[in-house]
Amino acid sequence: MLLSLPEDNRLPRGRALHPIRVPGSKSVTNRALLLAALAPGTSRFQGGLEAEDTRWMRRALTDLGLGLQEQDGVWVIEGGRRPRASGPLWLGASGTTLRFLLPWLALKAEGPVRLEGDPRLFERPLGPLLAPLEALGAAWEPDRQGAWLRPAPQLPERLDLTVDARLSSQFLTGLALTAAALPGGGTLRWTEVASPSYLVLTTQWLQRFGCEARLEPGQWNIPGGALGARTLDLPGDWSGAAAFLAAAAATGRSLRLEPLDPADAQGDRAMVAILEAAGCRAQWLDSQALELSGPLARGLDADLTDCPDLGPVLAALAALAPAPSELRGLHTLPLKECDRLDASAELVRWLGGAAEVIGDHTLRVTPGPPPGPRPAFDPRNDHRMAFAAAVGGLRCGGEVRDPHCVAKTFPQFWDVWRGMLGC
Template sequence: MSLRLPDDRHLAPAEALRPASIPGSKSATNRALILAALAPGTTRLRGGLEAEDTRWMRQALGALGCPVTEAEGTWTVAGGARPKAAAPLWLGASGTTLRFLLPWLALRGEGAIQLEGDPRLFERPLGPLLAPLEALGARWEPGSNGARLHPADSPPRRLELTVDARLSSQFLTGLALAAAALPEGGVLRWTEAASPSYLALTTQWLHRFGCGAHLEPRAWTIPGGALAPRDLDLPGDWSGAAAFLAAAAATGRSLRVAPLDPEDAQGDRALVDILRTAGCVVVWKGTQDLEVTGPLLRGFDADLTDCPDLGPVLAGLAALAPGSSELRGLHTLPLKECDRLEASAELVRWLGGTAEVVGDHTLRIAPGAPLGDRPLFNPRNDHRMAFAAAVGGLRRGGELLDPGCVAKTFPGFWEVWTRMLGC
C-alpha cells in the first residue's frame, strides 16, 4: 500500500493551515499506565493515547493481573497486584513497554513469563538493563520469537545500582519505576545517559503518583512505598505535534496545535526554541494552544541529545530550508525502530538535498530540489520516518510506501494532516 503525499500547492498564498488536534502523549501514557499498575488501588486516566504502543502496554498489564478498563474516555486501572502471566505477553514493537515492564517483572513477578513481539524489538539493546537484573537473581532466556524471563526468587527491598545508560534512558526509567514500588526504593547512578530529558519526564510522573523522586545529573534517589492511585488528565504529545509545527515552518503559513502543555518535561518540547532560532514566530494562545508562523529564515544548528526523536522531522524540514543545517546528538537513532540516522539521510536525498552522516551522531544537510521521477519513499515501518516524509512532501510531493506504520503512535495522523491542509 502507498500514499501520494499531500502538499500545499492548492492553498492560497496567504491562507493559514487549519488547526490541528493531536492525541495524548505516548511517553506520558505508558509511564502513567505502569505507575497506575504499581500503585495499590484504582487509578483513572483521561486523554491517554489510543495507539499500538499503548495498546500493547494495556493488554500486557491486564494479562499480568492489573486490568485496564475503558468507559467514556476514561481508563480505569486496578493496581497493586504482583505480576503473573498465564500466557505469553505480546509487546509488538514497543520499546517503552518492554523496557518499562522488564524490571518490575524481573524483581516482582511470580513465575516465568514469556515475552514476545516484533523481531526488531528484541534486536534493540537490552544488555545494560538485563545485567543488573541478572545480578539480582533474574534469568533471561532468548528464543526465536522473544525471550523467557525468570524473575528473582525473592524481591529486594531496595535497589542500589550503577547502570550503563549510554544507549537508552529507558533502562533507568524502567528501574526507577520498579524501585518506587519496593518498600525502600533505591538509588540509581550512571556516568552518561542518552536523552536525559526523559529522566526528568519520568521524575515528573513519579511525583504525580506520590513518589518524591529526586533527580541529579548522575544520580536518582527514589523513595519506596509512596505510590498512590490518582485521577489524572494526560497531556498531548509533543512528539506527535512535531510534524504539524514543522508544517507551518515548511509552508510559511500559520498553524495552531493543541492540546500541549508548556510545562511538560518531554524533551521534544525543545522544538519551540529550535523553530524560533530558525526564524519562525511561536506564540502560546491560552494555556494549551501553540501557534507557529513560518517560514524558516535559515537552516538549523541544533544539538538533539535531549530530543533525538526530533531528528527525522527536522531532517525532512532541513531539506526545505533556505540554508544548510547540522543536527547533532543523534547517536541513539540507529537503535530505534529502524536506523533513523541513515533513514533520515536517505529522506533528505529523496527530497533533493544532500546529507552527510558524520560518525554516529551528526547529520549535515544542504537543501536542493528533486530531479525527475522518484521511487516511493520507504519509511522502514517506522512511524517517525513517515511523519518526516509528510513534512518534506508538503513542498516536494512524492509517494510514501506503507503509510499505515503511523498507527504505532498516531493512528489518525493522515486524517488530521489532510484536514490541516483543507484537502
C-alpha cells in the same frame, strides 16, 4: 500513499492551516499506565494515547492480572497487585513497554513470564538493563521468537545500582518505576545517559503519583512505598506535534495546535525553540493552545541529544530550508525502530538535497532543487520516518510506502494531516 498536495504541491503563504488536536503522549501514557499498576488503589486517566504501543502495554497489564477497563473514554486501572502472566505477553515493537515492564517482572512476577514481539524489538539493546536484574537473580532466556524471563527468587528491599545508560534512558526509567514500588525505594547511578530529558519526564510523573524522586547529575534517589492511585488528565504529545509544527515552518503559514502543556517535561517540546531560532514565531493563545507561524528564515542548527526523536522530521524540514542545516546529538538514532540516522539521510536525498552523516551523531543537510519522478520512499516500518516523509512531501510531492506504520503511535495521522491542509 501519494504525498501530492493541491495547487501543484505549492501551498501559498499567509493563509492559516486548519487547527489540529494532537494525540496523547505515548511517553507519558506508558509511564502513567505502569505507575497506576504499581500504585495500590484505583487510578483513572483521560487523554491517554490510543495507538499500538499503548495498546500493547494495556494488554500486557491485563494479561498480568491487573484490572484495566475503559468507561466513557476514561481508563480505570486497579493497581497494587503482583503480576502473574496468564500466557505469553505480545509487545509488538514497543520498546517502552518491554523496557518499563522488565524490572517489575524480573523482581515481582509470580512465576516465569514469556515475552514476544516484533523481531526488531529484541534486536534493540537490552544488555545494560538485564545485567543488574540478572545480578539480583533473574534469568533471561532468549530464543528466535522472544524470551523467557524467570524472576529473581527473592524480592529486594531496595535497589542500589550503577547502570550503563549510554544507549537508552529507558533502562533507568524502568528501574526507577520499579524502585518506587519497593519498600525501601532505591538509588540509581550512571556516568552518561542517552536522552536525559526523559529522566526529567519520569521524575515528573513519579512525583504526580506521590513519589518525591530527586534527580541529580549522575544519580536518582527514589523513595519507596509512597505511590498512590491518581485521577489525571494526560497531556498531548509533543512528539506527535512535531510534523505539524514543521508544516507551518515549511509553508510559511500559521497553525494552532492543542492540547499542549508549556510546562510539560517532554523533551520534544524543544521543537518550538528550534524553529524559533530558525526564524519562526510562536505564541501561547491560552494554557493549552500554541500557535506557530513560518516561514524558516535560515537553516536549522540544533543539538538533539535531549530530543533525538525529532531527528527525522527536522531532517526533512532541513531539506526544504533556505540554507544548509546541521543536526547533532543523533547517536541513538541507529538503535531505534530502524536506523533512523541512515533513513533520514536517505530521505533528504529523496527530497533532492545532499546529506552528510558525520560519525554516528551529526547530520548535515544542504537543500537542493525539487526532485523529479522517483520511486516511493520506504519508511522502513518506522512511524517517525513516515511523519518525516509527509513534511518533505509538502514541497516535493512523491509517494510513501507502508503508510500504515504510523499506527504505532498516531493511527489517525494521515486523516489529521489532510485535515490540516484542507485536502
